[in-house]
Amino acid sequence: xxxxxxxxxxxxxxxxxxxxxxxxxDDPTFSHVGENPLCGDEIRVEVKLDEDDETIxxxxxxxxxxxxxxxxxxxLTDELRGLTLKxxxxxxxxxxxxxxxxxxxxxxxxxAVLSEKVAQDGAAIYEGEKxxxxxxxx
Ligand code: FES
Numbered sequence: 001x002x003x004x005x006x007x008x009x010x011x012x013x014x015x016x017x018x019x020x021x022x023x024x025x026d027d028p029t030f031s032h033v034g035e036n037p038l039c040g041d042e043i044r045v046e047v048k049l050d051e052d053d054e055t056i057x058x059x060x061x062x063x064x065x066x067x068x069x070x071x072x073x074x075x076l077t078d079e080l081r082g083l084t085l086k087x088x089x090x091x092x093x094x095x096x097x098x099x100x101x102x103x104x105x106x107x108x109x110x111x112a113v114l115s116e117k118v119a120q121d122g123a124a125i126y127e128g129e130k131x132x133x134x135x136x137x138x
Contacts, residue, residue: 008101016067021060021077029053032122033063034135036110041065043073045118047080056080056088061115068100068108073115075099085123091116110137 025031028046035042043063050057059080061073076096080088093113097104104112114137124130 005102012067012071012100012102015071015074019061019070019074021058021074022062023060024062025058025060028060030122030126032118032125032135034114034118034121034137036065036069036114037136038107038110039066041069041111041114043069043115043118045073045077045115045122047119047122049085054084054086056083056085059119065114066108066111068104069111069114072096072100072112076115076119080119085127088123089120091120113137 025046025048029049031044031046033042033044041064043061043065046060047056048058049055059077061077079099093109096112096116100112117137118135121130121132121135125132
């Protein structure tokens with residue numbers, strides 16, 4: 001294993017053990033939940049928008065899952081701060097796997113992208129572009 005990869009693994013473990021932005025916001029602008037249908041793990045993402053109703057001021061998450069899903073939710077909620085809803089909608093799975101810094105096997109991709117999909121669907125529902133009760137990663 002290369003030193004670089006090892007560093008990323010340490011980072012994933014650190015985010016898993018000490019998740020950033022874990023918890024509920026007092027007054028989220030929107031909040032949405034999703035699950036990984038392969039394992040049943042659920043994550044809720046909450047977002048507080050700035051006064052412009054477009055820029056993400058804070059994002060937080062709650063829920064259970066494996067190290068990959070928890071670490072990616074922790075890293076993603078950090079990354080979301082300052083992004084616009086358009087920029088959030090434009091994120092793809094590579095953006096999340098880049099954050100994680102490791103090759104994610106096809107089976108674990110659903111874990112990695114869970115929080116991203118939940119945040120994107122939550123924003124789309126908020127903007128009236130989508131109707132979905134619970135996001136499921138595909
Ligand atoms: Fe459930 Fe990864 S195994 S989210």
